[in-house]
Amino acid sequence: xxxxxxxxxxxxxxxxxxxxxxxxxxxxxxxxxxxxxxxxxxxxxxxxxxxxxxxxxxxxxxxxxxxxxxxxxxxxxxxxxxxxxxxxxxxxxxxxxxxxxxxxxxxxxxxxxxxxxxxxxxxxxxxxxxxxxxxxxxxxxxxxxxxxxxxxxxxxxxxxxxxxx
Amino acid sequence: xxxxxxxxxxxxxxxxxxxxxxxxxxxxxxxxxxxxxxxxxxxxxxxxxxxxxxxxxxxxxxxxxxxxxx
Amino acid sequence: xxxxxxxxxxxxxxxxxxxxxxxxxxxxxxxxxxxxxxxxxxxxxxxxxxxxxxxxxxxxxxxxxxxxxxxxxxxxxxxxxxxxxxxxxxxxxxxxxxxxxxxxxxxxxxxxxxxxxxxxxxxxxxxxxxxxxxxxxxxxxxxxxxxxxxxxxxxxxxxxxxxxxxxxxxxxxxxxxxxxxxxxxxxxxxxxxxxxxxxxxxxxxxx
Numbered sequence: 098x099x100x101x102x103x104x105x106x107x108x109x110x111x112x113x114x115x116x117x118x119x120x121x122x123x124x125x126x127x128x129x130x131x132x133x134x135x136x137x138x139x140x141x142x143x144x145x146x147x148x149x150x151x152x153x154x155x156x157x158x159x160x161x162x163x164x165x166x167x168x169x170x171x172x173x174x175x176x177x178x179x180x181x182x183x184x185x186x187x188x189x190x191x192x193x194x195x196x197x198x199x200x201x202x203x204x205x206x207x208x209x210x211x212x213x214x215x216x217x218x219x220x221x222x223x224x225x226x227x228x229x230x231x232x233x234x235x236x237x238x239x240x241x242x243x244x245x246x247x248x249x250x251x252x253x254x255x256x257x258x259x260x261x262x
Numbered sequence: 263x264x265x266x267x268x269x270x271x272x273x274x275x276x277x278x279x280x281x282x283x284x285x286x287x288x289x290x291x292x293x294x295x296x297x298x299x300x301x302x303x304x305x306x307x308x309x310x311x312x313x314x315x316x317x318x319x320x321x322x323x324x325x326x327x328x329x330x331x332x
Numbered sequence: 333x334x335x336x337x338x339x340x341x342x343x344x345x346x347x348x349x350x351x352x353x354x355x356x357x358x359x360x361x362x363x364x365x366x367x368x369x370x371x372x373x374x375x376x377x378x379x380x381x382x383x384x385x386x387x388x389x390x391x392x393x394x395x396x397x398x399x400x401x402x403x404x405x406x407x408x409x410x411x412x413x414x415x416x417x418x419x420x421x422x423x424x425x426x427x428x429x430x431x432x433x434x435x436x437x438x439x440x441x442x443x444x445x446x447x448x449x450x451x452x453x454x455x456x457x458x459x460x461x462x463x464x465x466x467x468x469x470x471x472x473x474x475x476x477x478x479x480x481x482x483x484x485x486x487x488x489x490x491x492x493x494x495x496x497x498x499x500x501x502x503x504x505x506x507x508x509x510x511x512x513x514x515x516x517x518x519x520x521x522x523x524x525x526x527x528x529x530x531x532x533x534x535x536x537x538x539x
Contacts, residue, residue, distance in 0.1 A: 101336040104538030114341035114467030120499030122470025124450035124492045294485040301409035302430045
C-alpha cells in the first residue's frame with residue numbers, strides 16, 4: 098500500500114508512551130489463543146473504600162445521588178453502582194466526571210478502581226484503614242437498629258423454638 | 263504491492279444493481295465492494311480447503327445450514 | 333513490501349526515535365521476530381519464576397508465537413504490520429477486513445478493520461521487563477489500523493478485542509474507542525470499537 102503519513106506531534110507521542118507504560122496495549126485474539134484470560138481485576142476492598150469515599154464526599158457537599166449525577170453529567174445507576182463498590186468499575190470517564198464534580202484528583206480513584214496500575218503502595222493501605230475506621234465507630238442508623246432488632250427476634254426466636262421442639 | 267492493474271468488468275444489469283445496492287449500504291465505492299468480495303471468497307475457499315466447515319446459523323431457531331462450496 | 337517513516341519513544345531518555353512502519357509483512361518477517369522475541373519472553377518468565385512469581389501470574393502470552401499465524405498472511409484480507417527499529421521488530425500487528433463488521437449502532441454492519449493480534453516486543457512490555465525500552469508502539473500500530481481503515485474506504489472504523497485488563501481498557505477508552513462489553517463469542521474478552529468520528533479525532537490529536 099501507499100506510504101502512510103503518520104502523526105508528527107511529539108508531545109502527543111510522549112503522552113501516549115507515558116500512558117502505554119502503565120498497561121500492555123495488545124489485541125485480545127492473542128490473549129485468547131495464548132490462554133491469557135485470567136482477569137487481573139481490581140481489589141474488592143479497594144473498590145469498597147472507593148465507594149465509601151465517594152459517598153461521604155457527596156454527603157459532605159450535601160448532594161443527593163440524583164443531584165450529583167446531574168452535576169457530573171453521569172448516569173444515576175452508574176453513580177449508585179460506584180458508591181456501592183460491588184461491581185468492577187468499567188468506565189473511567191464516569192469516574193473522572195464524578196471526581197471533577199467532587200473537586201478531587203481522579204488519579205488515586207482510578208488506582209483504587211483498578212483502572213490504572215497502582216504506583217502508590219500506601220494508597221491501598223490507606224484505603225483499607227479508611228474503611229476500617231468507618232466500620233468500627235459508625236453508630237447504627239435508626240432504620241438499621243429496627244432492622245437488626247427484627248432480624249434478631251425472627252432468627253433467634255426461630256432457632257430457640259426449633260431447639261425446644 | 264502499490265502497483266495496480268486494471269480490468270474491465272461486464273456485469274448483467276441485475277448484478278450491477280446488486281453491486282450498487284451493496285455499495286450504498288456499506289458506504290463503499292463499487293471497487294471496494296468487489297475487493298471485499300474477492301477477499302471473502304478467498305478466505306472462505308481457503309478454510310473449506312483446509313477441512314473447516316462453514317455454517318449459517320439461524321439466530322432464533324439455532325438451526326445450522328452447512329455451506330459446502332462457493 | 334512498503335514502509336513509512338515513524339517515530340517511537342525511547343523510554344529511558346524520553347526522546348523520540350526514528351523507526352519504520354512496515355505494512356506488508358511476510359512469513360519470514362514473523363519468523364525473524366519470533367527468533368528474537370521467544371527467547372526474550374522465556375528469559376523474562378524464568379526470571380519471574382525465580383523471583384517467586386507463581387505460574388498463574390505469569391504473562392501467559394509467553395506461549396504466543398507469531399510464526400504459527402504466518403499462514404494467515406496469504407489472505408488478501410489480512411494486513412501484516414510491524415515497527416522496525418534498532419535492527420529489531422519492536423511491535424507486530426495483524427488485521428483483517430472481512431469476517432467482522434461494525435457493532436456500534438451509528439455504524440452497524442459497516443465494514444471495518446479488525447485488529448486480530450497486536451503485540452509489542454517483550455523488552456518493551458512492563459509485564460516482562462522492569463525498564464521497557466521503547467514506548468508508543470501500541471499507539472502507532474493502532475494509528476496504522478485507523479489509517480488502513482481510511483485507505484480502504486472504511487472511514488477509520490476499527491474493532492478489536494482488548495486484553496481483559498482494566499489498564500489496557502482504560503488506554504483504549506482514553507483514545508476514544510467505545511467498549512461494548514465482554515464478547516461471549518470471544519471467551520468474554522471485552523470488545524472495543526472506534527467510530528469513524530472518534531477514529532478521525534484520534535488521528536487529529538497527533539497532528
